Structure formats: structure tokens, C-alpha cells
Amino acid sequence: MQVIVRRWFLVAVVIVGLSLGACSPSKVTSQNTTDSSTAATTGTSVAQVTNPQISSLPQLEGKATVVLTVKDSPITIEVDGTNAPITAGNFVDLVERGFYDGLVFHRVVREPQPFVVQGGDPQGKDPNVPVERLGTGSFTDPKTGQPRYIPLEIKPKDAEAPIYSKTLEQAGISAPPQLQHTRGAVAMARSSMPDSASSQFYIALSDLPFLDGSYAVFGYVKNGMDVVDTIQVGDRIESAEVTQGLENLKRPESEAEASP
Template identity: 40%
Template structure:
């Protein structure tokens, strides 16, 4: 089972930069039609950003759910199994200080997106989470790599869905799937 922990992939992604400020932006369209935009920060976690961009370009996230939603904490998605136990075939080295990577100083503040992982610091693949509020206690232990810059109210609305007890022991598993219909690079 993948918990909150980070993954990283270092490399460059040509053709992935936004013309406005140089950072790639990703739009997530939910099944409901609502949308939000994430700005990616390769200066903090370049391999993680590259991995995420590659998955977006492959259409990996299309139709995948946010399978874990914890009030006041975060929404986690990106597992093709929808259970928290799956991921993409590729993993990335964890880009965070407790894993020997000092460049990632991005704090887990409201709207920050970060990689989920197992206890293995280099196990992140496709699962990510978005924090609802300050979660700075995660800093240095997870690869934060971007932030919701438009539509945070859409992400916050996930907390309104009915949930039951999940495998984490919390009331976190949505009764009705919270589905990412289409995830695309915004250029």
C-alpha cells in the first residue's frame, strides 16, 4: 500500500514549459466537468516533475480516481487500482532531504502537490496528494513538486463527498468515485 511518501525522476522535458513563467502547468478536468490547474516546480524536484509530465502525456491519469480523501489534510490519487496499492511501472528516487536530496525546500502548504510513497523512499511512481491546509510536518519526507494555482475550491470540494473507513483506518474512502476525467499539459 502506498502511503504519503515521495519519488523523484531527474531529467529535462523539452516542450513542457509554459510561455508565461517557464513552469509547466497541468489541467485536471474532473468527471463533473470542474477543473483545476497545477503549476509544476522542477527547481525543487526535477525527476518527480519529469515523471509526472510523462505520465500526463501518456494519458495515465485519465479516468483514475482520488481514492483517499482526509478532511483538513489531503486528497490522494493516481493509483490505477483505486486502492492505494498500485502505481505506474516506473519509480523515481525520492527528492526530499531525509533521502539525501537537499534542493527540495518546497513546504507542504495549502494546495501543494507531493508524491505518495511506501516506506521505501524511492518507491514513488504515479500516486500523488494535494494538501488542503498547512502540512509542513511532511516537509523533508515527501517530494513536493507543484501547487494548485487555479481551482483550489474544486479540490477542497472533495471533502464534501460521502466517505467510509478506508484501509488507512480513517473515514477516507469515497463511496462514489472522485474521477479525473482528463489530465493535460496546458501550454
């Protein structure tokens, strides 16, 4: 009975801890669902999927290394654009913009067992916004003045391309994802809408297989999990830097011109 109670508690935590509060994108659509499902089964690359929602987003073609500095200590993340090109590209793009510098971890869940640390809400830079009110913010594109959202992107194991805008269950796929929620996995938080992730991310503190196929993992902590294990609510990302693989980041021409 204790195991059952714990499992239901963790499911509730997923809804509260990984969701973006009341934040919901007003302009995100799932128009790319059919195209992306076809891509996964036929081997069409993400660059060949012609939906504007995808083509207007940065992509990472390959891998990159990002180092977060927290408590004066490095956390090294290998970002996987091979298996999650849009999700990884979004993260690397935001790191390169300096977006994460100074942001706080606003959710940390370790009881009844290690779960996640979550950050990336831009409201965290405002000292007048208390930590307990964070969790609804998104990245605002300086060119458009609008929030930038990315589609849910999950690549089934051994598939040639990801599924977009659907969980694997919704897509009727029983295979596990290529990138799974093992300890140290880095993934995007989102609301109940599949295509609502923007800037908030979380790091898994333990293996969380029940999240597989529902949330988009895009990398793994390679060094510094001992630092992650000490993170508390309110701790800040002192800096975030792309140390390798920046040449793999491909921005749309308009984005490249707008970025610093």
C-alpha cells in the same frame, strides 16, 4: 492534550494515507545517494548525476501547467521542474500519456482537520476493483513491462540541486525544503522505501509542515482549490492535460520512442 492527540492522529494518517499499501518496488535502489548528496553541495545539475536510475527517467527542465478536470471543473497545477526535475518530469510524462484520465481519488482525509486528497492508482480504471482496495498500484512502463519508480527528490532551500533517495533528516540537513507543504501543494505518495513513488500523488488541503523534507512536493494548485475542497472518495479525474511547458519535458531517447 487535544492538540497532542490530533498531532499523533495526523502522524498515523501520514503512514496510512500517503503510503502505497503493501506495494514496494523490487528493483529500486539507492545507489544515487552519494552522487546526489554531492550534487546538492557542489552545484552539480541533475543531468550530470550519472546514476542510471536518474538518467533513464523523464525530466522537466523548467515549469509546466497541468489542468485536471474533476466534476466538470478545472484544477490548474503549476508543475515545478526547476526545483524537482525528476518528480515533475514523471508527472508531466504521465499526464501526456493520458495515464491519469479516468482515475479516481481513493483517499480523502478531512477530519479531524483538512489533510489530503490522493489519487493516481491505475487500478482505479478497473470497475471490478472497489475503491477501498486502491492504493497499491503503480505506472507500468509499456516498453519494459515493469513498474517505473522514481527516487525521492527534495531540494533544500537555497541549495543548487536536490538531495536524492534520502529525507532531509536522513541526509543531516536542517534547512527546510525549497518546495514546502503549504495548502495546495502537490506531492508524490510513496511507501516506507524512499525510492518507491511512481504515479500516486496527493494535494494538501491545509499547511502540513510536518511532512516537509520527507515527501517530494513538485507543484502547487494555482486555481481550483475550491474544486479540490469538494473532492470525495470515488470522484474521477475526467481528464488531465499539459496546457503549457510541454516543450520543457525531456524524455530519454528510448522513452520518447516508446511513448505515444
